[in-house]
Amino acid sequence: MDMTVADQGVSAPAGSLPRAVIVGGGFGGMAAAKALARAAVHVTLIDRRNHHLFQPLLYQVATAGLSPAQIAAPIRAVLRHQQNANVLLGEVVGVDLDRREVILSDGRIGFDFLVLATGARHSYFGHEDWEAFAPGLKSIEDAIDIRGRILLAFEKAERNGDADARRALLTFVVIGGGPTGVELAGKIVEIARRAMRKDFRKIDPADAQVVLVEAGDRLLPMFPRELSTDARERLERLGVTVRLGQPVTTCDADGAVIGGERLAARTIVWAAGVAASPAARWLGVTADRAGRAIVGAALSVPGHENVFVIGDTASIKNPNGAAVPGLAAAAKQQGAYVAGVIAATVRGRRRPKPFVYANLGNLATIGRNAAVIDFGRVKLTGFPAWLFWSLAHIYFLIGFRNRLVAILDWLWTYLTFERGARLITNERVIEKRPPVASAGPAES
Numbered sequence: 001m002d003m004t005v006a007d008q009g010v011s012a013p014a015g016s017l018p019r020a021v022i023v024g025g026g027f028g029g030m031a032a033a034k035a036l037a038r039a040a041v042h043v044t045l046i047d048r049r050n051h052h053l054f055q056p057l058l059y060q061v062a063t064a065g066l067s068p069a070q071i072a073a074p075i076r077a078v079l080r081h082q083q084n085a086n087v088l089l090g091e092v093v094g095v096d097l098d099r100r101e102v103i104l105s106d107g108r109i110g111f112d113f114l115v116l117a118t119g120a121r122h123s124y125f126g127h128e129d130w131e132a133f134a135p136g137l138k139s140i141e142d143a144i145d146i147r148g149r150i151l152l153a154f155e156k157a158e159r160n161g162d163a164d165a166r167r168a169l170l171t172f173v174v175i176g177g178g179p180t181g182v183e184l185a186g187k188i189v190e191i192a193r194r195a196m197r198k199d200f201r202k203i204d205p206a207d208a209q210v211v212l213v214e215a216g217d218r219l220l221p222m223f224p225r226e227l228s229t230d231a232r233e234r235l236e237r238l239g240v241t242v243r244l245g246q247p248v249t250t251c252d253a254d255g256a257v258i259g260g261e262r263l264a265a266r267t268i269v270w271a272a273g274v275a276a277s278p279a280a281r282w283l284g285v286t287a288d289r290a291g292r293a294i295v296g297a298a299l300s301v302p303g304h305e306n307v308f309v310i311g312d313t314a315s316i317k318n319p320n321g322a323a324v325p326g327l328a329a330a331a332k333q334q335g336a337y338v339a340g341v342i343a344a345t346v347r348g349r350r351r352p353k354p355f356v357y358a359n360l361g362n363l364a365t366i367g368r369n370a371a372v373i374d375f376g377r378v379k380l381t382g383f384p385a386w387l388f389w390s391l392a393h394i395y396f397l398i399g400f401r402n403r404l405v406a407i408l409d410w411l412w413t414y415l416t417f418e419r420g421a422r423l424i425t426n427e428r429v430i431e432k433r434p435p436v437a438s439a440g441p442a443e444s
Helices: 027-035 055-062 128-132 140-159 163-169 179-195 225-238 279-283 328-347 382-396 400-416
Strands: 019-023 042-047 051-053 072-074 085-089 092-096 101-104 107-110 113-116 120-122 171-175 209-214 240-244 248-252 255-258 261-264 267-270 274-276 304-309 362-367 370-374 379-381
Touching: 019 027, 019 107, 027 042, 027 113, 027 328, 055 140, 055 179, 092 279, 113 279, 113 328, 140 163, 140 179, 140 267, 163 171, 163 261, 171 179, 171 255, 171 261, 179 209, 179 225, 179 240, 179 362, 209 255, 225 240, 225 362, 225 370, 225 379, 279 304, 304 328, 362 382, 370 382, 379 382
Parallel strands: 019 042, 019 113, 042 085, 113 304, 171 209, 171 267, 209 240
Antiparallel strands: 051 072, 092 101, 101 107, 120 274, 248 255, 255 261, 362 370, 370 379
């Protein structure tokens, strides 16, 4: 039997306050919840995980630069002082627009306003079977898994005496030339050639080969071409092999087929594509090719002005027709905008003008002392860009403690090349092998 809000243990809104339900504790959902702090509404934020994640730094966890706790914060802790906000841990599986209810796996929650900020997942372009061999990077679990695969590859190579097997173990393929792919490739090279250069006795980690694959004709396609070229040149100087215009046609346990050529590799990371959450299907609205719900100028669903879709799961265009990118900054702006629309509606005031994304710039780090930044007329590369990138990401981390710890860890890593989070914690990656048979009778 479906449960009501009271059945779920949620306090009823004081008086007759309208209920604003937000699904998703990412950048967009958190921005909407916090912007409604002074609005005359009761806010319920639902997420299937209990933490807000700073996704732009996930690659740092995947490459042992930071620990998960340094880029995440409990949602309840973030909203603990917001008296009109409540947090629920639950999995949303649908929306009943007629009854104005969010459908959870174990009940229902009623709403007067609904904000869907459910993000995106990996897209393998019809090859979902590749995920087992080429994991993507969207969650802490993903990052820990990838970290384990990378570190374990060196451990296995240390124990393997076959030259071809070692070469495959020390070959790392990153598929996708966007910011995530570029950042991962640069950091894997740094691990191999700097952080672990003296840690092994039978192998030289510097022999590792990192291959960055992009089906298009350049890296970082959302950046100006000159910055894309700069990023490629810097990666190649670091030791990354960049392969452009060569689509991947196969991923399996033995490696990948790139541009028709088989490359033996035991570690592959997917950074090539994303697909929206099923929000469009829940709502029964038109979606674009990536599955994102197409919303209007007020970010609301056609025919339902009280239902909004934001962030990576929404297809939004600026008044000039340009698509709004799936960036954290865009999601935060959308969350704040939707909160303004809800607050104005509750007060009986005119709704804000149509949403317009203010482009604050694109950033991508390439490796130690190197990054590229596009501010439109102003473009930065090299160390100045890296320094700005570092400060910007530290600033946007939630919580003073997270910022302080991240600063100290990055400073230590910068000075020593040590990576304190080099832990293999996922037991499933340890191969279970039968014991080696004794060559002769055991000694008594």
